[in-house]
Amino acid sequence: MSFSPHPSSLTGCSSIQEQRDRWERKRSRTARELVQTEQRYCQQLELVTTFFVEILKAKGTLKQDIREGIFSSIKDIHSANQSLLVHLENGYLVKGLEQFCSHLHFYNKYVDNIYNAKKVLEIQLKRNKAFRRFKKLQEARPEFNNQKLEDLLRMPIQRIKQYEHFLQDLAGNTSPESPEFEQLSRAAAAVCEVSQRIQDNTQRHENHLQLCRVQKMLKGRKTKVLAAGRWYIREGWLKIVPPKGTEAKPRMFFLFSDMLLQAKRLSSLHPTSGDKFSGQHAYPLQDAAVEKVFGHTRSQGGLLSLTFPRAKLLLMSNNQQDLNDWYQCLSSAIRKLQSKQTVVHQRDELNRRPGVVPPSSRRPATKRNMTSSDSSDAPKRMKPSDDAELSADASSSSCVIL
Secondary structure, three states: OOOOOOHHHHHHHHHHHHHHHHHHHHHHHHHHHOOOOOOOHHHHHHHHHHHHHHHHHHHOOOOOHHHHHHHOOOOHHHHHHHHHHHHHHOOHHHHHHHHHHHHHHHHHHHHHHHHHHHHHHHHHHHHHHHHHHHHHHOOOOHHOOOOOOHHOOOOOHHHHHHHHHHHHHHHHOOOOOEEEEEHHHHHHHHHHHHHHHHHHHHHHHHHHHHHHHHHHEEOOOOOOOOOOOEEEEEEEEEEOOOOOOOOEEEEEEEEEOOOOEEEEEEEOOOOOOOOOHHHHHEEEEOOOEEEEEOOOOOOOOEEEEEEEEEEEEEEOOHHEEEEHHHHHHHEHHHHHHHHHHHHHHHHHHHHOOOOOHHHHOOHHHHHHHHHHHHHHHHHHOOOOOHHHHHHHHHHHHHEOOO
């Protein structure tokens, strides 16, 4: 028989204490790193507010609205972070972070303006010679360590990402039984919301750039791609299989969240538009359906059958992987539109007062009324912004809306 040198109860207490000690060491290390990085961050914010914002205001080089367009709420951010730094340096970690989270709306304002700030800055550097010279002189100061204003304006965005990691580490290394655990968890959640806002804004900006790129690829201004709520998904060449068995014709297709745009390349002999396309058809994805004809086999390529309320397409690709990707993207886009449509209908049903019959159902159900309501059913279910864009295209564009 063997005997343990320590009772089991003492061993359990020892392991719990060791875990707490490890938590405390990690927490202390994270807190120390937070203080050190906060000191450097506040110094850089002070340099920007002093040598750019305040001096520009005193000199009158930029008008107030232009200054605010570039620097947004950076002075308020500096003030909030200065207060946080005082708390951190005096050992009031949790209290300082909790108070700091009440000022995160300054970061939200800054985050929402960051891409506009970049645009305004580029315009001023191009048009305002005095500002261009001023920026160059300020950036040459040794305090900035060869950093450009464009990089300095990104600091609050980058700092939010750092806060997210710091707070998650602090909460993760705090005992759930500690009263500070809830406070740190709330602070981490608040910072994560701002971080998610940054990510959402980045995605919207990248999507806008994609829409602008596609718009420039299309000849003329008749075929409109830019529309509120529209998301770019993918593009590529597919062959249209005609119904009467003639030769399949290659066409460029652009897939968006609400429509599939078919385009044809212009003549390469054109002096200025040889690399552009002309829009031929815009197929709304609302009430559309897609299925593989024999693309599910392991053979090379396959066919996709697309059915729309007023048209049908048979598309072919010799690349199996490319065809599968088209199928997945189309299926996902159609499914999302249909799910939104279902939610809208459910809300309409819930908003109706009980016992009140809708006016449309009180009308006599003549054949004429049934026919007209069926023909206008699909456009009514489209999103307002997209519907307006598509109807505008139909009236003023050579791109046919089907």
